Amino acid sequence: MDKKVIFFEVEGGTDKGPDGYRPDTMPMVEALKQRGQDAEVLFFDITKKQEIFHYVKEHGIAYVSRINPGNLQHEDEYFAMLRELCQAGVIGMPHPDAMISYGSKDVLSKLTTTNLVPDDTFAYYTIEAFKTQFPTSLALTERVLKQNRGSTGEGIWRVKLVEPLAEGITEVPLDTQIKCTEAKDNHVEYWQLGDFMTFCEQYITGTNGMLIDMRFLPRITEGEIRLFMLRDHPVHVVHKKPAATEDAFSATLFSGAQYRYDKPEDWQELVQNFLKQLPQVTNLLGNYDLPLIWTADFMLDTNEAGEDCYILGEMNCSCVGFTSELALAHEVAEEILACIKEHTEAIA
Incomplete structure (x- = not known):
């Protein structure tokens, strides 16, 4: 039995065309079929998780994940299913842990x-670590704080002192005035440092909560x-x-x-x-x-x-x-076939 390349999507979301698929998915399916490799799209649905798993395990040689995280309500269950598929010998494009590792x-x-x-780049997984380090980072140079969640610049803040610190001060006092610009739409807000840090605690709490603190690059x-x-x-x-x-x-x-x-x-x-x-x-x-x-x-x-x-x-x-470069689907199809060939030869 010739096995298929399975493309995972999820129903709904703003990234879909009139046919209900992402505009860049079907061009990849068609490009594979033109090269003699069968392919199809499956919509991940938490209520059919086991059914989908068994179908792909039996009929799939590889999967390609095309689900925008913003459209996925059951990410943990989806990733758990992908892990099981990889363990069962289906080629993951990408492996769910690679998605987490490269995408975080x-x-x-x-x-x-x-x-x-730069080596003065910090990750804050706890509010305590954020409160300890950030006033010192900001004393050195203008900073950018990035939340782990969100997209299109939401929760990414450029943070700058309104007035320079007096010489010799290595930690910014919490009542210092700061100018904060959000990448989402470049709007500016003025805060006291302590209040702004309290506001930013929302980015650290909850699932996958975290802040990255790196120097601003003018x-x-x-x-x-x-x-x-x-x-x-x-x-x-x-x-x-x-x-x-x-x-x-x-x-x-x-x-x-x-x-x-x-x-x-x-x-x-x-x-x-x-x-x-x-x-x-x-x-x-x-x-x-x-x-x-x-x-x-x-x-x-x-x-x-x-x-x-x-x-x-x-x-x-x-x-x-x-979607603005749909001709790339042919190059992607070639890459999928090359990946399958490498895996097949490695097993043989």
Whole structure:
């Protein structure tokens, strides 16, 4: 029996076309079928979890997860099913733990030993750790706080002192005035540090709650550079330039950023440095197979020698879309087939 590649989606959500599927899913299914590989889409439904599991275990050679986390109400159960499928020999694209590892914001704190992330980048999993470290971080330089949940810049704050500290002070007092800009829409709020930190406790509490604290990079105004990856090779580069207003630092379309699509060859230095570090990145993130479709976002900085360098801002791999570049479906199909071939040969 020829086994199928199963694409997982979930019903509903703003990422669907008129046919009820994500616009980039059926092009991949069709591209595989054109190459002689059967494929189909299944909608994950918690009430049919066992039925879906048994069907995919029997009929699937691999799965491709195309569920946007924002549309998934039963993420833990979905991931548990994917783990069972991987254990049963179905090829995971990606493995659920790779999705968590590569997609979580704390990827940054795990990669401070590479040259991709500054070593003064911190992850706060408890309110106590946040209260202890953040006033000291802010005394050194302007900061960006990123919540683990949310999307399109929600809960990502640029934090700046309104007045510089007196010389010799290494911890910002809690009654200090700060200027906070949220990436969602670049709006500005003024707070006392202590009150703002209390407000931010919501990001640390609850499931997967956490805050990342990293230095603000002023050259974000020159744009964010997104590498669109198929496993271990970059396919294209999206240059995302924030709106040209005083406080703008968000590179989302919603906030007015301009997008430009470049070839990887146009960003050779960045691409080569990243690929050179990929084995170390994979090792630090749990040694899972690289996700099928994922992105790595970078910002420009200047190193101590005064040269350009690139700082990793985040990675995404849960459900990276390519609806504006649907021709990529053919490259994705080739990558899926290559992955299946590698796994099959490794078992043989």
